[in-house]
Amino acid sequence: MRGRGGPPLALNLLQGLFLVFLLNEPDFREAMGHRLHQDFISLGEEKNLLLPYIPPTTAPQPFLPQLAPSPSGDTFPKLSGLCPLNISSAGSMMKTTAVDCWAFFAPFLANVICCPQLQATLVILIGQSSKYNGRLAMSMTHANHCLSDVQQILASQGANDDLQQICSIHPSNLTEASCPVNDVHAFESSVDTSRLLAACKKVDPVNECCTQICQNAIIEAATKISLKDGSLPSMNGAHILPVHSSIMDDCKSVVLRWLASKLDPDQAKQALRQISNCNVNKACPLVFPNTKSVAKYCGNVIENRTACCNSMENYVSHLQKQSFITNLQALDCAALLGMQLQKANISDNVYRLCHVTLKDFSLQESGCLLPSLPSDATLDQSSGVSFTCDLNDNIAAPWPSASQTSASSCNKSIKFPEIPAATSTEKRWWEDIIQFYDHGPGGRSAVSSADEAKTIDASMIDRAP
Structure with missing residues (x-):
């Protein structure tokens, strides 16, 4: 397909933030607006995120595109002090998550990188904690505090400050929700744990999505704990009702936390990301306009x-x-x-x-x-x-x-x-x-290039995990 655009403006993040402040001053905007580079592809009228066009070459190569300058430095997060998870012991994993969910690009990396990594991080934190408290789920009160603290820590390291919305993660996702099993003893007395661990200890990154060896073991374990106390009736050949599907999903989360408690954090991350990636690659996440x-x-x-x-x-x-x-x-x-x-x-x-x-x-x-x-x-x-x-x-x-x-x-x-x-x-x-640019008269970017800047409607950005 054809493309239009021009060279990007080399402008670091601090300069960009300072520019936003200055551009809110009418006199400065009038005096200096003409000196700003014209040729951008805009990513959001309200967020003013701008992407340069990179022209295709005759022999395109694999590349590592730079998203933006690195955060200028960590800030001190305001923590509740009421979260029982040992978040500080997962410093490396938290830093990885912060980079995966970096600021303005989190919505655009949400489906493939950011949200799977954030979800894996939360599962591992609860799983590792269960080795000391015996619980595979949190109370709603603790879940509220912990999710807020995790968000605060990630934001202080450069991550987007609205990850709960972007990734559709809620405090209830850290609890047992509708699953009848929420502690290690009840789980291990209901499930063939050696079979589950053997299937998921080393997930085949290439073939798992087709063979589903680990995924089937997770479903089997989730089914067993969902049947405990008669919470989920037997489903032999029967259609699965929405409420049953919800119970199964909640019990799968409990299974994943148990797995995370039996693997070291790096192993757990690899397994969880590979499993979630099977779901990521199953479907197109784009929203198609009318044809x-x-x-x-x-x-x-x-x-x-x-x-x-x-x-x-x-x-x-x-x-x-x-x-x-x-x-x-x-x-x-x-x-x-x-x-x-x-x-x-x-x-x-x-x-x-x-x-x-x-x-x-x-x-x-x-x-x-x-x-x-x-x-x-x-x-x-x-x-x-x-x-x-x-x-x-x-x-x-x-x-x-x-x-x-x-x-x-x-x-x-x-x-x-x-x-x-x-x-x-x-x-x-x-x-x-990542460039910051103030809107000109009429709410449109002040672009005088022959090629009109293309603007994204924020509602068209797919943020589903």
Whole structure:
């Protein structure tokens, strides 16, 4: 797909914050506004987050895009003093979570990196604590204090201060909720723990999502404890009611905490992230706008290829404003959109016609597909926060066949486009891509470039974990 943009403005975070203050002064804005760089892709009218466009190259390479300058320094969080979890003993894990959920980029990394890491951190904290207090769940009072303290600590290390909202995590998620078992003794008397530990002690990062060895063991254990005290009736061949599904989900959380108590924190993190990644890669997280505009120019017999591809480019540009996704999610997104277009009477392969690639479905027009295996962002004190982009090549988006129902990587009948071997470990960096910019008259960014800045509607950002 075609793209527009210009070079990024090298502006560190402290300068950006100072600029926000100055730009609120009318005199300074009038005098200095014209000196600011013009060519940005805006990420949110209200948040004023701006991304530079990175033009595609003839031979794109895997790269580590820099998210932003590193936080200038930790602040002192205001803690309740009433959380029984030993959070201080998990300093390394908390720092990893803070970087994974860094400030303004947490919503865009939420689905793949931030929220899975935050959820794993909470599970491990409760699991490790159970070795001393024998409990696999917290009271609601303690859960409120602990979740608040964790958020405060992460925010003090540079993380977004609204992670509970972004990741849809609530104090009840730290309790047993509807699961009838909440302590270690009751759990171990109900479950074949040796079988569970053998299945999940070392999760196969490549095959687990298809073989589901650990996941099946977790379901088996969750089923056993959910049946304790008659909380969940036997489900032999019966439809699972929503209330039953809720009990099972709550009991799965208890199972995961027990596993986290039997593994060292690093092992537990790897297992939990690999299990959650199976769910992450199962579905496309993007929200697809109505396809009427594309159908108008591409439906039935395409009479004007340029008009068709322009409408397709405009449509895809909305997808590029939502979130970073994995390469497997991109395959599923391409399949889902393709099927929607086919239902709108678009029979021609518009992906091929308009040169739509898999990376067109991820954030930014230059595209960055995250690895399908679990990964973390990294922090370098000199260059800032970065993460690894996978599959940065121009892989054509596959147009779904008429009989295709799923793009699952476990479906051997699905033919995926050939993925080339990594061509280089060369690094390319985004420079200071978080920029602050004040709105001009009428609430629009003061941009005078020939190419109008593209603005994202905050409601289109997918923040589901």
